[in-house]
Amino acid sequence: MKKNKSILLSGPYILWMLVFTLIPLGVVGYYALTDPDTGAFTWGNIQDLMLFIPTLGTSVWYSLVSALICLLLGYPVAYFIAHRGPTAQKILYMLVMLPMCMSFLLRTLAWVGLLESNGIINQFLGLLGLGSANMIGTPGAVILGMVYNYLPYMILPLYAIIVKIDNRLIEAAEDLGCTPKQVFAKVVLPLSMPGILSGITMVFVPAVSTFYISQKLGGTDTTLLIGDVIERQFKSAGNPNLGAALSLVLMLLVFICTGIMNRFGSDEEGGVVV
Amino acid sequence: MEFDGERILDGINLYFNDHEFLTLLGPSGCGKTTTLRIIGGFLTPTSGRVLFDGNCINDVPPYQRQINTVFQRYALFPHLNVYDNIAFGLNVAKLPKAEISQRVEEMLEVVGLQGFAHRHIDSLSGGQQQRVAIARALVNRPKVLLLDEPLAALDLRLRKDMQNELKRIQQAMGITFIYVTHDQEEALSMSDTVVVMDKGRIQQIGRPEDIYNEPKNAFVADFIGESNILDGVMLSDYKVKFFGRVFDCVDAGFAPNEPVDVVIRPEDIDFVPAGEGHLVGTVTSVTFKGLNYDIIVDFRGFKWLIQTTDYHGEGETVGIRLNPEDIHIMHKSEYSGMFGDYSSYSAEYDELTEDADNEEE
Numbered sequence: 001m002k003k004n005k006s007i008l009l010s011g012p013y014i015l016w017m018l019v020f021t022l023i024p025l026g027v028v029g030y031y032a033l034t035d036p037d038t039g040a041f042t043w044g045n046i047q048d049l050m051l052f053i054p055t056l057g058t059s060v061w062y063s064l065v066s067a068l069i070c071l072l073l074g075y076p077v078a079y080f081i082a083h084r085g086p087t088a089q090k091i092l093y094m095l096v097m098l099p100m101c102m103s104f105l106l107r108t109l110a111w112v113g114l115l116e117s118n119g120i121i122n123q124f125l126g127l128l129g130l131g132s133a134n135m136i137g138t139p140g141a142v143i144l145g146m147v148y149n150y151l152p153y154m155i156l157p158l159y160a161i162i163v164k165i166d167n168r169l170i171e172a173a174e175d176l177g178c179t180p181k182q183v184f185a186k187v188v189l190p191l192s193m194p195g196i197l198s199g200i201t202m203v204f205v206p207a208v209s210t211f212y213i214s215q216k217l218g219g220t221d222t223t224l225l226i227g228d229v230i231e232r233q234f235k236s237a238g239n240p241n242l243g244a245a246l247s248l249v250l251m252l253l254v255f256i257c258t259g260i261m262n263r264f265g266s267d268e269e270g271g272v273v274v
Numbered sequence: 275m276e277f278d279g280e281r282i283l284d285g286i287n288l289y290f291n292d293h294e295f296l297t298l299l300g301p302s303g304c305g306k307t308t309t310l311r312i313i314g315g316f317l318t319p320t321s322g323r324v325l326f327d328g329n330c331i332n333d334v335p336p337y338q339r340q341i342n343t344v345f346q347r348y349a350l351f352p353h354l355n356v357y358d359n360i361a362f363g364l365n366v367a368k369l370p371k372a373e374i375s376q377r378v379e380e381m382l383e384v385v386g387l388q389g390f391a392h393r394h395i396d397s398l399s400g401g402q403q404q405r406v407a408i409a410r411a412l413v414n415r416p417k418v419l420l421l422d423e424p425l426a427a428l429d430l431r432l433r434k435d436m437q438n439e440l441k442r443i444q445q446a447m448g449i450t451f452i453y454v455t456h457d458q459e460e461a462l463s464m465s466d467t468v469v470v471m472d473k474g475r476i477q478q479i480g481r482p483e484d485i486y487n488e489p490k491n492a493f494v495a496d497f498i499g500e501s502n503i504l505d506g507v508m509l510s511d512y513k514v515k516f517f518g519r520v521f522d523c524v525d526a527g528f529a530p531n532e533p534v535d536v537v538i539r540p541e542d543i544d545f546v547p548a549g550e551g552h553l554v555g556t557v558t559s560v561t562f563k564g565l566n567y568d569i570i571v572d573f574r575g576f577k578w579l580i581q582t583t584d585y586h587g588e589g590e591t592v593g594i595r596l597n598p599e600d601i602h603i604m605h606k607s608e609y610s611g612m613f614g615d616y617s618s619y620s621a622e623y624d625e626l627t628e629d630a631d632n633e634e635e
Contacts, residue, residue: 168349171316174336175343176363176414182337186366190353
């Protein structure tokens, strides 16, 4: 009885998934494996992907670097928030969320205004007589954009996990001879692992497929990311078949990465089942 | 000790002897856990000193103290298995692997968990987790082991088993145990010394027998076991007057005509036919308790609890006799008049106090 009811209730979403996720995915697969001109089956698009391996590499590299920087910046913040009083926690949590309430496009454009050759930062440096720095269009600018945009996705899962770590475990570790540093390494860090893994996933996945950040803050050939290439195939290059193939590969890549993450995660708690 | 300007502990002056099983006993919020946390180093007292082997250890952090703690609800590390939990302290101390393994195995045997080394914490029952917590603390061979209500989460049967177990381990290993509990029975049956606390002050320190037989004030008399506590006047040595009648007693050293609290334990009272009694009253309620009946008798409006194996029905008129050694005299204290009257007696009195205590922390 209960089972039947839950199927009924989840019916609308299952239908939605079918129509707007599974079927389009099939369409993407169809495009990826057909010739743009004749519509006949071909491995050509997949073979052409070889050309984009360096771009794919850049995307993965930038995203990993961003995720790592987010982790290094975000962990202390999450730890700090988790150890405040309840009111302070709410306020700080709000502050972390706040940038997410502003449009993603606007946030990225704001960085353009800051980093441009005659942007706000360079004008300020000029006033101080320090000359101007070339910031926009560099890998650093793209990574900065990723870190800035996706940092909350790192902090929030970390905070959610750290806040749940029982203070008595920390006392128990101290009691058993741990210095504060050892408490962190032996208890707090291992127990934060699920948060770290989901934080990295949450930053890595959107970062690896982004195209807007790299277009606005990068825009040069060295900072071309796989997202840009895909967008180009569908728009200016007019080759949706290649774009579809690229999308499929990117999706596969994300699956593999999250799969590895989850593997790590379940290893951490692997003993639970055993 | 003060928290937010509120005084939690006041004038605590305690000596712990080597190899002693000492229990801090008291109701919720009496300061016993705070005392333990100060000894463990998790709290620094606002005034006063903690001495260990003659050295002040106020500013010594927990990880440098030769003291280990068994926490309330165990606080085992969920990311480690049984073996690694127990080996935690030894690993931190960077002992050789072979020695760690040998000591952990030894401890597993002491607490009766052989073969559980590679089990995960979540797969253990409460009693097993509790044994791991004890092993994790004891494996470090501390000079002092602090135990903060370690059995509170266990059911009655398991609690009794673990009480014996703990006592056995303490005697076998010769370690000083400082034990915190609100369960007076547990305190009496396990301890060498009991420290009764209330409102952040020590009410009485002594051997379990002395605490029970010679309570210092109405609080102790009521908290340890059941007590009828009456107003009386000490006429002279060995003579006390209450209920308008003079009784012989075994207490001396009070001022002439000093007002006192008189304690009579419910199990010390003997029924006699109404005509032969020192006092005559009416039975107002009878409850069967298994071992005995709890009988409430109304003497001139003051209700006594009497525990006896003889049945007396409700409404019956009964007499009682009091022998001199059944009467215990205490000086008046701030607790006088607060305890020892069973007028509001209900059969559930045990359970009610239990529940109130369980709300601690």
